Amino acid sequence: MTCPHCGAANKPDSRFCGECGQPLGVPQGVTCPMCDTPNPPGVSVCTKCGAQLVPPGLSPTDMPLEAGEYGERAAAAEAQPEGAREPAGDSRELEETEAAIGAAEEMVPPWLKKLEGIPGEETPAELEEEDQRELSELPEWLEVPPDLEEMLAEASATASEEEVAPAEIPSWLQALRPDQVEGDEEPTGAPGLAEITGLLKGIKGTLGIEPVVAIPRRAMPLPAATPSSASYEKAELFGTVVREAARPGVEVAPRRRVETLMASTVRWIIYLILFAGVAVPLLLGSTWSEANMPVTSATAAMYEAIEALPADSVVLISHDYDPGSAGEMVPQVEAVLHHLMERQARLINVSLTPEGSRLARQVVERVAEEHGYVPGEDYLSLGYVTGVEAAPRTIVEELRSAEWSGFVGTGQDPSLIVEFAGTPEYLRLWLEQVQGPYGLPMVAGVSATADPYARPYYRNEAQRQLLGLMTGLVGAAEYERHSGEAGLALASMDSQSVVHVAMVLLIMVGNVAYFGGRLRGKPS
Amino acid sequence: MRRIAQAVGVGLRRSIPMALAIAIGSLVLVDFFFDQPHINALGSFFVESVVILVAFAMILGLLNVLVVHFRRIWKRDDGWYYSIALVSIALVVVVAGIPGADSRVVTWVFDNVQFPLQAATFSLLAFFVATAAYRGLRLRSWESVAFVVTAVVVLIGQVPVGRYVSELLPQIKDWILNVPSTAGMRGIIIGVALGTIATGVRVLTGFDRPYSGEGDSTQ
Numbered sequence: 001m002t003c004p005h006c007g008a009a010n011k012p013d014s015r016f017c018g019e020c021g022q023p024l025g026v027p028q029g030v031t032c033p034m035c036d037t038p039n040p041p042g043v044s045v046c047t048k049c050g051a052q053l054v055p056p057g058l059s060p061t062d063m064p065l066e067a068g069e070y071g072e073r074a075a076a077a078e079a080q081p082e083g084a085r086e087p088a089g090d091s092r093e094l095e096e097t098e099a100a101i102g103a104a105e106e107m108v109p110p111w112l113k114k115l116e117g118i119p120g121e122e123t124p125a126e127l128e129e130e131d132q133r134e135l136s137e138l139p140e141w142l143e144v145p146p147d148l149e150e151m152l153a154e155a156s157a158t159a160s161e162e163e164v165a166p167a168e169i170p171s172w173l174q175a176l177r178p179d180q181v182e183g184d185e186e187p188t189g190a191p192g193l194a195e196i197t198g199l200l201k202g203i204k205g206t207l208g209i210e211p212v213v214a215i216p217r218r219a220m221p222l223p224a225a226t227p228s229s230a231s232y233e234k235a236e237l238f239g240t241v242v243r244e245a246a247r248p249g250v251e252v253a254p255r256r257r258v259e260t261l262m263a264s265t266v267r268w269i270i271y272l273i274l275f276a277g278v279a280v281p282l283l284l285g286s287t288w289s290e291a292n293m294p295v296t297s298a299t300a301a302m303y304e305a306i307e308a309l310p311a312d313s314v315v316l317i318s319h320d321y322d323p324g325s326a327g328e329m330v331p332q333v334e335a336v337l338h339h340l341m342e343r344q345a346r347l348i349n350v351s352l353t354p355e356g357s358r359l360a361r362q363v364v365e366r367v368a369e370e371h372g373y374v375p376g377e378d379y380l381s382l383g384y385v386t387g388v389e390a391a392p393r394t395i396v397e398e399l400r401s402a403e404w405s406g407f408v409g410t411g412q413d414p415s416l417i418v419e420f421a422g423t424p425e426y427l428r429l430w431l432e433q434v435q436g437p438y439g440l441p442m443v444a445g446v447s448a449t450a451d452p453y454a455r456p457y458y459r460n461e462a463q464r465q466l467l468g469l470m471t472g473l474v475g476a477a478e479y480e481r482h483s484g485e486a487g488l489a490l491a492s493m494d495s496q497s498v499v500h501v502a503m504v505l506l507i508m509v510g511n512v513a514y515f516g517g518r519l520r521g522k523p524s
Numbered sequence: 525m526r527r528i529a530q531a532v533g534v535g536l537r538r539s540i541p542m543a544l545a546i547a548i549g550s551l552v553l554v555d556f557f558f559d560q561p562h563i564n565a566l567g568s569f570f571v572e573s574v575v576i577l578v579a580f581a582m583i584l585g586l587l588n589v590l591v592v593h594f595r596r597i598w599k600r601d602d603g604w605y606y607s608i609a610l611v612s613i614a615l616v617v618v619v620a621g622i623p624g625a626d627s628r629v630v631t632w633v634f635d636n637v638q639f640p641l642q643a644a645t646f647s648l649l650a651f652f653v654a655t656a657a658y659r660g661l662r663l664r665s666w667e668s669v670a671f672v673v674t675a676v677v678v679l680i681g682q683v684p685v686g687r688y689v690s691e692l693l694p695q696i697k698d699w700i701l702n703v704p705s706t707a708g709m710r711g712i713i714i715g716v717a718l719g720t721i722a723t724g725v726r727v728l729t730g731f732d733r734p735y736s737g738e739g740d741s742t743q
Contacts, residue, residue: 324646387575497683
């Protein structure tokens with residue numbers, strides 16, 4: 001068998017060409033005239049594009065030939081034209097060629113032969129006559145001039161002689177031109193593969209025709225299940241529970257309600273104890289702590305650092321707290337301000353938080369009025385300074401400048417920095433950005449939550465990073481006690497003592513209830 | 525050609541901020557270690573510039589908040605009426621604060637809205653802590669025993685009444701705060717410091733570029 005694609009000789013029963021790999025036989029069934037898709041015999045509609053394979057009125061049983069016969073004859077028909085192209089002269093070959101053509105004509109299916117009798121298409125001779133008749137009836141202005149060919153030849157010669165200069169393309173248009181990949185000389189067309197058959201042959205980027213809208217997925221076979229004995233037991237248990245009749249929930253619901261009520265009651269009792277612990281000593285005006293308040297060494301060290309300041313010393317105070325921690329920070333500030341003003345220090349107040357600025361202003365103005373301090377001369381309130389890490393260093397650098405020589409002294413640093421920090425971050429900023437690089441003496445008053453973070457700096461006896469440390473409302477009370485000026489912090493200490501004792505009692509009661517429940521076998 | 529220009533553009537967009545960060549960061553670092561007037565002046569200039577930049581960043585932050593909430597109001601997203609409250613109060617405070625931070629309206633809003641709300645929120649913590657102490661501080665294991673005993677000692681030793689329970693109690697409390705607590709916190713601080721040094725080195729060598737807007741490390 002000769003390959004119709006490359007002409008190579010193949011064995012008679014070969015299905016594919018041994019040289020080029022193309023299929024040798026004509027595909028069985030009917031080839032779609034629209035998309036060239038081979039279809040199985042007996043179908044009336046193309047399986048790919050849905051085109052009608054037989055004309056209306058004919059059934060698929062009118063198919064021309066049996067598939068095998070069709071293929072053999074077609075192969076013969078394909079082979080014969082090859083021989084027909086051989087030089088003429090051999091009459092035998094000529095006869096064979098004619099016989100092959102006759103055989104090819106026999107291949108015309110009967111439904112197509114039926115169509116031959118249907119009038120509709122004219123023969124080429126008839127068409128030519130009709131054209132001539134129409135041309136003779138054309139108006140004069142539509143007639144082709146006799147010297148048209150000469151004019152066209154002359155115009156083309158002129159165009160080839162003139163050198164057409166390439167148009168100047170503006171740069172913005174050049175930028176829009178698609179990139180040319182080096183070495184890629186293929187013209188960029190529509191994406192995708194070109195159509196190889198049918199009416200759209202050679203056109204790229206066409207949408208495929210899919211007669212089948214959706215093909216349901218075949219159900220995936222489940223992997224072979226090999227349950228372990230443990231899983232099997234669990235499944236059995238689950239099945240037992242599911243099959244079991246529902247139990248009446250009458251007993252459970254009231255019990256839950258009682259438990260909820262109990263928990264809520266306990267919570268409210270705790271709240272009431274705390275409220276009473278705070279309110280009752282304040283309402284009674286108890287002053288028991290004023291005489292019994294111990295003073296820790298850290299608070300005493302802070303007091304001594306301020307006490308050691310000479311008169312007219314410049315002290316920089318940073319108020320870095322917010323309303324949340326104001327309850328313990330404001331009494332600290334008040335106690336220290338009283339002491340500083342007694343020492344006749346000149347104060348510069350700043351804040352790294354916007355809320356701290358407002359809170360500080362209220363306290364400073366009140367205490368300054370008590371001590372007869374004049375704003376602008378004895379103390380300054382510079383307000384909120386932005387910059388986070390950069391702010392402390394900027395403040396100290398600014399104070400060294402000539403603009404501040406009147407208040408601080410030319411090139412002088414503050415004698416002491418007092419940092420009031422509601423959170424440890426602000427204390428860290430002052431320690432890292434100012435105390436470390438400039439070596440300025442510093443003390444700090446911090447909230448109770450910030451104490452563990454501040455204590456290592458106070459305990460660093462080699463570097464003396466913090467000369468003193470005051471912690472929370474207790475620290476403020478210690479400071480008041482040490483300075484001998486009772487204030488808001490000492491007045492609050494009785495309440496704080498009661499609440500602390502109440503907390504310890506609550507922990508004990510909770511543990512008694514816990515162990516009692518365990519003894520009764522209740523879950524924790 | 526266009527690709528080359530694009531590559532150069534991308535490279536410049538990355539390398540210029542990186543070069544600036546490395547140069548200025550190194551200069552401020554050198555200024556920290558050496559006392560040389562010119563370097564100190566340059567270092568101070570850059571540090572002061574940060575203050576101005578942060579101030580402008582706050583303005584941008586305010587604008588961003590307003591835009592986000594205006595959009596929520598416009599689209600009627602969930603809780604859009606809260607956005608109306610936020611936008612209106614923000615605009616009132618901003619406009620009222622133009623004459624100065626001590627204007628009457630700003631002061632009134634701080635004293636009567638912000639301060640009570642923040643203080644009340646923090647105060648509620650005491651009630652929650654008390655309830656949690658009652659329900660959670662149980663002697664379930666030896667570790668929890670140590671935890672509960674420490675909490676009780678510090679609670680009682682912190683207040684004046686502790687002295688009347690035992691003279692030793694305030695001393696034990698001081699020891700807990702000064703020795704074990706400080707030792708643990710020192711370890712944390714040293715770890716944080718080492719991490720900060722490592723981060724600083726990575727930024728100064730360009731391995732981390734938090735300023736490039738690319739999220740985090742580009743390695």
